[in-house]
Amino acid sequence: MSVTYVDAIREAQEKLLREDPRVFLYGQDISKFGGAFKATKGLAEEFPGRVLDSPISEDAMIGMAVGAAIEGMRPIIEMQFADFSSIAFNQIVNQAATHFYRTGVPVPLTVRLPSGGTPGSGPFHSQSMEALYAHYPGLIVVTPATVSDAYHMLLESVALDDPVVYCEHKFLYRWLKAPRINGDQLPIGKARITRPGKHATVVAYSAMVHEAVRAADRLKEQGGWEIEVVDLRSVKPLDIDTVLASVARTGRLLALGEAFPWGGVTAEVISRVCTDGFHLLDAPPRRLNSRDTPVPYHPKLWAAHRPTPETICIALRELLSF
Amino acid sequence: MPETEEAQRTAVDLDRDYVREVFRAMLRARLLENKLSSLYKAGKIVGGVYLGKGQEAVSASLGASLIKGRDIFAALIRDQAGRTAFGEPLIDCTRTYLGSVLGPMKGRDGNIHRGRPLDGMPAMISHLGAAVSVVGGMLIARRLKGELAGVVGATCVGDGATSTGAFHEGLNMAAVEQLPMVVIVGNNQFAYSTPTDRQFACEDLLDRAKGYGVGGHSVDGTDLLACTKVIGNAVKLAREGNGPQMVVARLLRLSGHGEHDDGSYVPPVLKDSQLGRDCIETGVVQLIESGIATVEEIERWKREFTDEVQAAVAQAQQEPTPDPWDENWNACSTPTGRGL
Numbered sequence: 001m002s003v004t005y006v007d008a009i010r011e012a013q014e015k016l017l018r019e020d021p022r023v024f025l026y027g028q029d030i031s032k033f034g035g036a037f038k039a040t041k042g043l044a045e046e047f048p049g050r051v052l053d054s055p056i057s058e059d060a061m062i063g064m065a066v067g068a069a070i071e072g073m074r075p076i077i078e079m080q081f082a083d084f085s086s087i088a089f090n091q092i093v094n095q096a097a098t099h100f101y102r103t104g105v106p107v108p109l110t111v112r113l114p115s116g117g118t119p120g121s122g123p124f125h126s127q128s129m130e131a132l133y134a135h136y137p138g139l140i141v142v143t144p145a146t147v148s149d150a151y152h153m154l155l156e157s158v159a160l161d162d163p164v165v166y167c168e169h170k171f172l173y174r175w176l177k178a179p180r181i182n183g184d185q186l187p188i189g190k191a192r193i194t195r196p197g198k199h200a201t202v203v204a205y206s207a208m209v210h211e212a213v214r215a216a217d218r219l220k221e222q223g224g225w226e227i228e229v230v231d232l233r234s235v236k237p238l239d240i241d242t243v244l245a246s247v248a249r250t251g252r253l254l255a256l257g258e259a260f261p262w263g264g265v266t267a268e269v270i271s272r273v274c275t276d277g278f279h280l281l282d283a284p285p286r287r288l289n290s291r292d293t294p295v296p297y298h299p300k301l302w303a304a305h306r307p308t309p310e311t312i313c314i315a316l317r318e319l320l321s322f
Numbered sequence: 323m324p325e326t327e328e329a330q331r332t333a334v335d336l337d338r339d340y341v342r343e344v345f346r347a348m349l350r351a352r353l354l355e356n357k358l359s360s361l362y363k364a365g366k367i368v369g370g371v372y373l374g375k376g377q378e379a380v381s382a383s384l385g386a387s388l389i390k391g392r393d394i395f396a397a398l399i400r401d402q403a404g405r406t407a408f409g410e411p412l413i414d415c416t417r418t419y420l421g422s423v424l425g426p427m428k429g430r431d432g433n434i435h436r437g438r439p440l441d442g443m444p445a446m447i448s449h450l451g452a453a454v455s456v457v458g459g460m461l462i463a464r465r466l467k468g469e470l471a472g473v474v475g476a477t478c479v480g481d482g483a484t485s486t487g488a489f490h491e492g493l494n495m496a497a498v499e500q501l502p503m504v505v506i507v508g509n510n511q512f513a514y515s516t517p518t519d520r521q522f523a524c525e526d527l528l529d530r531a532k533g534y535g536v537g538g539h540s541v542d543g544t545d546l547l548a549c550t551k552v553i554g555n556a557v558k559l560a561r562e563g564n565g566p567q568m569v570v571a572r573l574l575r576l577s578g579h580g581e582h583d584d585g586s587y588v589p590p591v592l593k594d595s596q597l598g599r600d601c602i603e604t605g606v607v608q609l610i611e612s613g614i615a616t617v618e619e620i621e622r623w624k625r626e627f628t629d630e631v632q633a634a635v636a637q638a639q640q641e642p643t644p645d646p647w648d649e650n651w652n653a654c655s656t657p658t659g660r661g662l
Contacts, residue, residue: 024466050466055498060455060491067459070439073466075459090488094447095456097653102431105439106655137653162659189661237661 003181006173008151009039009112011181013076016158017047020074023158024050026061027078027112036080037114037173058084062091062111066099069107074158082113082167083127096163097138106161110154115143115167116207116258117306119299126295126302128206128257131264133165134236140164141236142188145209147178149233152185160188169207176210191239193246197228200252200319203243203269205232208256208307215312227316235265243269244277251282252319258306261289283322288315341550341614344386345605347407348378348546349620350627352602354412355402357631358419362581366639367419369432374400376544376576377508379601380569382407383549384476384506387557394442394460394475396453399434400508400575401478410443412630416638429644450483454492454505461501474560476504481521482513484530496566497535503566504556505536508543510575511597515587528570536566543573544597546605547612574598 003011016023025040031053034041044051054061058079065075079085085092092111099107117126134141140162144150150168157164186192191203195213202212209231216227230246232238247253253273255266266287273285288307296302355373362371374381377400385407388395395408402415417425418436427436427445437445444456457475464470483489484507496503507527511518524530531538537559541552549571556567574597578585592598609615652660 052462055491055495057455057491057495059452059488060458060495063452063455063488063492064459064462064495067444067456067461068463068466069459070444070456071460071463071467073463087487090449091452091455094449095452098447099439099445100655101653102427102435103437103439103445104428138659140654140659160656160658162654162656187658189658237658239661 002177002179003147004174005147005150005176006037006039008147008181009154009168012151012154014043017050022074025076026052026054028054028056028080030078035078058087059091062088065109066095066107069109070105074108076110078112081125082115082129083124085113085129093136097136101138107163108161110157110164110166113167114170116169116171117295117302118171119302122297123294128259130167130235131259142234143167143206145206145231147176148182151181153188156188171207188234189237189239191233191242192231194231195229197226198250199225200316201228201230201246201250202254202256203230204256205235208258211307211309211312212256214309218313219316240272247273247277247280253285254315254319255287256307257289259289261292283319286315286319338614340386344382344550345609346623347382348403348602349623351378351403351406353627354631357635359581371581372399372434373577374402376574378403379546379549380508380543380571383553387554388474388476392473394457396444396457396477398446398478412634416634420638421643422638422641423644424641451479451486451489453477454489455495457503458492458496458501472561474502474504474557478506478508480513481509481518484527485521493534500565502560504560505568507570509570510573514579531568536568537564539569541571543571544599544601544604546601547608572597
């Protein structure tokens with residue numbers, strides 16, 4: 001028996017619905033159909049009246065969640081794809097994010113964003129939106145990379161009194177399996193050393209953590225390099241202390257992300273390391289993101305658009321040879 | 323189910339106390355807003371001042387039809403009268419406009435951007451139509467908690483907001499969920515300076531009610547008695563389980579968009595038309611003619627409210643304004659959210 005990443009998300013929601021009467025789910029096709037990715041399969045039957053199909057109205061879905069949260073509920077909103085949250089952008093960044101600061105009343109809501117690319121998904125079903133939301137004060141943005149984190153971080157997201165943008169990676173849904181959900185959870189805001197090393201640090205999050213580990217394995221085989229991989233887990237808050245401690249050990253930094261290259265999480269990591277840990281660096285820090293085009297449809301183009309173990313290895317070799 | 327105003331008049335008996343309450347809120351709001359305008363022109367208010375002049379009958383009829391402590395009212399920018407009728411203290415208004423740290427927004431947001439969400443008064447954002455789904459969510463929460471019976475959630479928008487996606491999504495969602503919601507569209511002929519013929523192409527915004535599958539009602543927003551009846555009835559229908567109700571009120575904004583705007587784009591012919599009537603003036607005539615209030619009473623109310631406004635302004639002016647040093651600068655409520 002094993003648990004997939006999407007199973008973990010489903011099980012977390014089941015536990016939340018079972019244990020917290022304030023929790024309900026709202027989203028497109030999530031009721032009897034069980035959601036586009038089956039993250040809510042069977043939950044409508046198990047919890048009648050608490051798993052509700054929404055119209056195709058992303059703006060209203062988040063506005064609804066803000067209203068429900070004001071009234072003391074804990075809504076979980078499933079965006080069918082992270083890409084479609086652009087329609088809800090206003091309600092997320094102007095209504096939800098500003099609410100506590102303006103009124104003193106927190107709005108505990110969780111928006112689940114099925115994020116990132118999968119082969120053949122194309123420009124409008126592949127986007128990574130985390131940097132956009134992390135830019136706005138008032139939001140917590142999490143990016144779980146493991147089965148257990150997917151589970152525990154969803155529980156913690158819903159328990160938090162602040163609005164949380166929960167970025168779950170679609171590529172990991174079924175590909176990523178674990179024997180069980182383990183108990184090694186860390187609080188949101190703490191990064192994890194996924195793979196210890198001493199020659200260079202790769203800071204990654206979400207699906208890119210796994211690509212970084214693959215690249216690190218290759219460099220170990222090919223040259224005996226010990227690459228440390230840091231999984232940010234949440235991009236806001238960003239655990240720069242763990243990153244700096246890693247850079248202090250390795251002296252070299254590669255910031256890795258699947259999102260578009262301009263600005264974003266990787267730029268933020270490098271900026272902070274340069275500001276607070278310039279003296280720790282033995283080489284100029286590097287960053288690797290997707291290419292600066294929309295996410296292409298064809299699997300061959302898609303595979304060359306995002307960072308891969310090959311391109312990560314190239315970037316690391318350049319970093320190591322400085 | 324569009325109904326004529328005449329049918330509404332006969333359908334709902336005139337409730338004397340309700341009409342008096344509506345008018346008193348209108349008067350209180352007008353006197354307060356006149357004062358706000360003076361303060362703005364004297365440079366005492368930073369930022370914009372947005373008035374509901376000419377829209378008080380519509381707004382107050384809604385506010386007075388709602389029950390504070392039970393119902394939900396998401397006011398928009400021209401709803402001082404509705405807020406007052408719903409029970410928002412005048413001091414919330416003056417504190418927010420004057421930046422008192424004791425106000426509900428503590429100087430973090432200003433002017434009409436205020437509310438007390440836990441008392442059923444969500445605070446508006448500037449993005450029009452955005453409150454419709456918020457009210458929907460508050461009502462859905464009440465339903466999930468088993469506390470929806472007898473509750474109404476209401477909000478106001480202008481003709482301009484009906485062009486937004488948020489308005490459409492929110493009202494459609496409310497209709498799908500059959501929520502006890504009332505949406506008042508104050509068609510004041512201009513969205514800032516844009517006339518309605520550049521805003522929508524349907525003959526009447528009321529036509530949209532049928533499209534959404536919600537109850538539709540039309541009213542002359544300058545006619546106090548018509549407003550109390552039509553809006554009071556719409557709230558009653560929503561409360562009794564007839565699903566969302568949309569009221570389109572025809573009127574004219576008797577001020578600029580804000581006090582920085584002289585509204586010079588409003589043609590004189592419109593100002594001189596039925597739409598340009600001042601609902602307070604028509605209201606005074608109606609109250610006196612129908613015996614609902616006397617001239618002496620109205621004069622007494624004016625004096626009473628003038629004093630009240632003066633006191634609310636004076637109090638807010640004496641209170642401390644926010645100190646950046648004391649400000650905690652936290653956009654999140656949890657320690658987790660306070661991490662950068």
